[in-house]
Amino acid sequence: xxxxxxxxxxxxxxxxxxxxxxxxGTDYLESKFISRIDSxxxxxxxxxxxxxxxxxxxYKEGNMFNKIMDGQIDTxxxxxxxxxxxxxxxxxxxxxxxxSENWDGSKVAPAKILLNNGKEFDxxxxxxxxxxxxxxxxxxxxxxFFIDEVESIDKSQFGLxxxxxxxxxxxxxxRMGFYPTVLKTNDGKKIVVxxxxxxxxxxxxxxxxxxxxxxxxDHRAKYIYEDKIENQxxxxxxx
Numbered sequence: 001x002x003x004x005x006x007x008x009x010x011x012x013x014x015x016x017x018x019x020x021x022x023x024x025g026t027d028y029l030e031s032k033f034i035s036r037i038d039s040x041x042x043x044x045x046x047x048x049x050x051x052x053x054x055x056x057x058x059y060k061e062g063n064m065f066n067k068i069m070d071g072q073i074d075t076x077x078x079x080x081x082x083x084x085x086x087x088x089x090x091x092x093x094x095x096x097x098x099x100s101e102n103w104d105g106s107k108v109a110p111a112k113i114l115l116n117n118g119k120e121f122d123x124x125x126x127x128x129x130x131x132x133x134x135x136x137x138x139x140x141x142x143x144x145f146f147i148d149e150v151e152s153i154d155k156s157q158f159g160l161x162x163x164x165x166x167x168x169x170x171x172x173x174x175r176m177g178f179y180p181t182v183l184k185t186n187d188g189k190k191i192v193v194x195x196x197x198x199x200x201x202x203x204x205x206x207x208x209x210x211x212x213x214x215x216x217x218d219h220r221a222k223y224i225y226e227d228k229i230e231n232q233x234x235x236x237x238x239x
Contacts, residue, residue: 009034012053015067022136023066037065043073044080046132059134069139079132084147084238086128093153094126098162100196101169102127110159110198110207113235114152115145121233122156123199128237138234147237158199158229160207167212169196180217183210192223202227 011034014021029035037058040050049058049065057068068076086094099107106129113124121143127133133144160168164183171179183191183200191210193200200207203224217223 012036013051013056013065015051015056016054021067023064026063026065029065043076044132046076046134048073066135068134069136072134072138075144076132076134078146079236082146082148082238084236086147086237090147090150090153097126097153097155097159098165099128100162100165100198102129103196104129104131106131107239108198109162110156110165111235112154112156112159113150113233114154115149116151117149122158123201123229123231124156124233124235125198126153126235126237128239130239133234133236140232141234142231143233145233145235147235150235156199156207158201158207160193160198160200160210164193164210164212165196165198168193171195174217174219182213182215182217182223184213185209186211190221190223191226192217193226197226199229199232200226201229 009032010017013029013033013036014024036052037049038052040048040057042048046059048068049060050056057073058065059068060066094109097109097111099109102108106127109126111124111126112120112122114120138144164181168181171181173179179195180192183193185191185205186209189205190213191200191205200210205224
């Protein structure tokens with residue numbers, strides 16, 4: 001008997017039909033779609049795929065297709081053609097700030113940076129990694145530069161200490177998506193950051209003013225919670 005309620009597969013890819021799709025598994029693609037995704041090219045060892053219907057480009061991690069955002073193919077080409085090793089003077093300053101482990105296995109540090117062209121940025125994440133900056137996560141940064149574009153690196157007054165960052169990386173989930181770490185100022189104000197934050201700038205309080213409170217989060221207590229920091233910059237180097 002023919003199942004008249006069985007939904008016909010759509011032709012293309014999930015991005016053709018579903019708003020805000022940034023990734024999907026091969027099993028979902030095969031079960032719901034007549035795929036129009038084909039291998040297009042290889043850049044720096046990364047295979048690039050393209051949907052022939054909507055022209056969206058993807059790369060794969062295991063069985064997951066991840067959407068490549070606007071402009072990231074050019075970024076990938078630049079990444080592939082650069083050595084991006086950190087010179088000794090920059091490395092010494094980053095070591096003073098201290099790296100912390102990122103969610104994807106990369107090493108990150110908060111910094112203030114001066115570019116070779118004279119531009120300065122206070123909220124700059126230094127990211128040293130084996131993988132290129134492509135995918136939806138990197139679309140959250142307003143600016144992206146490579147380490148060879150950096151003239152100097154200094155501590156940011158908004159950056160959290162390596163001690164705080166390492167402790168925040170170990171935070172336990174207390175509510176869905178909420179991993180609190182309690183901090184304090186010298187005058188007794190209590191602050192809470194959620195997960196592995198790098199910077200703090202809220203209520204006139206800057207990251208350099210904070211130390212660990214060494215106490216658990218209490219839902220009944222009053223805290224100052226971190227605000228989202230816009231206009232962040234990413235600096236990328238290779239391991």
